[in-house]
Amino acid sequence: MSDFNHPSAPARPPRQPRTGVTSTGARKAGSKSDRxxxxxxAVQGLYQFIVGCNPVEDVDTFTRDLAGFNKADAAHFDALLHGCADQARQLDILIQPLLDRPWGEISPIEHAVMWIGVYEMQHCLDVPWRVVINECVELAKEFGGTDGHKYVNAVLNGLAPQLRALEVEADRTKKPR
Structure with missing residues (x-):
């Protein structure tokens, strides 16, 4: 019998929570930025757009009524949802060469997350490329399948030198070799 459950075993102090993250290491809801x-x-809305083939205007209206939307950056949401929906074909054309399987085998969540990553790399130049990838990896961890985040990471890292060439090169030259 283990001493762990024995009544005379010394009590362990409770674990101290890490600020800003859950027990699994994910960010807590309160520590997330508006973006x-x-x-x-946007991922939730794009999922509806991809899977349900719902009109983007309907998805927009529905999503804005979800609990917690008031804490989101509405302008950034609008840019992502409408930008990705409007440019879906062009985004897919950029992503396609980095896929190792047909689109039908790509999770709609990972598809939406990759759209967001590519769209932000192209149109949200105030967000550093590494932040774009990190945010997308976190989205894939939170909403996607078990290893979907690794796939998203590989695809977006593969596109970064093409979409943010100067920024990627500047980062590479800063690092000691």
């Missing part, structure tokens, strides 16, 4: 929340709502 991170906008990305989360």
């Amino acid at each position: 991170s929340r906008a990305r989360e709502f």
Whole structure:
């Protein structure tokens, strides 16, 4: 019998929670930025757009009524949802060469997350490329399948030198070899 459950065993002090993260290491809801929340709502909306083939205007209206939307950056959500929906074909054309399987085998969540990543790399130049990838990896961890985040990471890292060539090169030259 283990001493762990024995009544005379010394009591362990309770674990101290890490600020800003859950027990699994994911960010707590309270520590998310307005833009991170906008990305989360955009993923949900794009999922509806991809899977349900719902008109983007209907998805927009529905998503804005979800609990917690008031804490999101509405302008960033709007740019992501409408930008990705409007440019879906062009985004897919950029992503396609990096896929190792047909689109039908790509999870709609990972598809939406990759759209967001590519769209932000192209149109949200105020967000550093590494932040774009990190945010998308976090979205894939939160909403996607078990290893979907690894796939998203590989695809977006593969596109970064093409979409943010100067920024990627500047980062590479800063690092000691």
